[in-house]
Amino acid sequence: MSSAQRKDDHVRLAMEQNRAHSGRNQFDEVSFVHHALAGIDRPDVSPATSFGGIQWQAPLYINAMTGGSPKTGAINRDLAAAARQSGVAIASGSMNAYFKDPSCADTFRVLRTHNPNGFVMANVNATTSLDNARRAVDLLRADALQIHLNTAQETPMPEGDRSFSSWAGQIEKITAGVEVPVIVKEVGNGLSRQTVLLLQNLGVRAADLAGRGGTDFARIENGRRDGADYAFLHGWGQSTAACLLDTQDVSLPVLASGGIRHPLDVVRSLALGARAVGVSGGFLRTLLDGGVPALVTQITAWLDQLAALQTMVGARTPAALTRCDVLIHGSLRDFCADRGIDTHRLAQRSVLPDPLDTLHDLTGSTR
Template identity: 55%
Template structure:
């Protein structure tokens, strides 16, 4: 997460906050269990004769200028303390063994306190030939962005937007009106593609249009329904007085449906609980899908070995689901019929989205 100018910014305080974030995220997951979210309002129509042989399915996905082994990546989570460095090491090993990209948590800590850099650098050290994304807040400078990319020999840079989190964070950085100019300057300076992502409140159509104008190539809509960082920060406040902001923002599902043209190429995350949620997001226009909290819990409970097994299970299930839906590639999910239900249908109706057209997309298929 971004790091603002207020008190509590010393190295030890920052490391303690990183550990506290992980503890609060995991505690929330264990207390609530799997929670319903807007992915549940996306139903894929079953056509009993449309399936294909799983041997025909290829998970490779075209994302920006790259081809990824699967439309799946480990999204940015953590780093900056000894404990979070161990988490990043396990995530790096899992990414290396399964061939999927992995993103760091915010590297602001490492830029301001170089002693913490190894807790991020481990993502590259354990994964020397893999796809690694560095991560910074949108309030940092182009020089900071260059340093972060160089430190991880990163293939891409994530810039995260987290205004709601910063609003509630006791030490939050709230110079929000400078972020657009910072993003544009960073896009012009860094030698790798920039992925702008939210941290759980979604990227609206208006925001995606603005990002396109700033030169952003890819955007992760990262919506409501997964880890609620407003809730995490509110739990750190003495009075816990921002509880009413829980669930702020739009879901990844709604953001994908509402995405304008033109816009950056879309990725999705936020509340992804299973391979079925991955398929739902791909069917709504995402090129690839990021998972954070679900994989974090696996790593903390079982280490790298458990994470490798879990990611491989997701990859196997993705093959099975694409086979069932008659989609030999992730891109072919664009012809799957989709029904919108409940709150998502209400959102689509209010935003003027033709939900009916989504239910008839398979008419264009040839047999």
């Protein structure tokens, strides 16, 4: 099967999966303690976020999806237009197809040509050579580079990789050798605390946790097998909410994606420590159903609703959401108990001293 056909199959199977999704995931086990007098004034709210030397005007981005065929090139063109019009960052899909066949370069390059001033991330896998990583950045004039991790996808993939031991060393080499920030992301199975700590030691700027709950690429690749004999891998990994809880005390900035269904999931993610939140399948479905205008309308509405929720809970910035009290329920609470995560502290954060206030008391400085 050609690489272009495989890319088209990914889009088709991902949309079949998205439309059949039950709608529930572990974000439903995260709730806010409602404080009726916590609200602030809307003009005092800012959506801006920053992490690893990167600054975005909003904590929302269009995450990695596709590229490598004429059909997926048209999708990337439209995604780029939506990113430009709504002002959010955007990432390309894996650019491995470009390395194998440079004639498909325009199916990725459109992300820059149709979004000349936006924040664009190139995307490569962990086996990519440093030279090819630089080629990817150069093709898109990328502002950052995503390196994706996908062992649970490669395993059932008929033509997938079977050697993973060199990945960490290659990530370190690419991170040191490119001139843009590197963000390492999963593709839907989550990053554990141990993995994020390792990535921190490898020098990356941020980790996109990309947990279970959105598109399941192990399921997609199993659907491409004649016998579909890897069904036992469906649902492998940790949810995005679980990954966020697992990385509470890690200093490397984390991003959240995977299973984001609406603005409340974005706010939940930010409250659990994400610096920004990415969406793929849900935005792609809107684009395919209604075109660029529908996607721009959706993203614009989400940004407005994010500001409204910040106003209601009293969070002037996305980062301030980490001082809101949240409750963890059900199986997610069981996960926290097994991983030694203190959920009681999460439920009482608004009464804990603000470290900046403590610094002011000690030094007499102004904030």
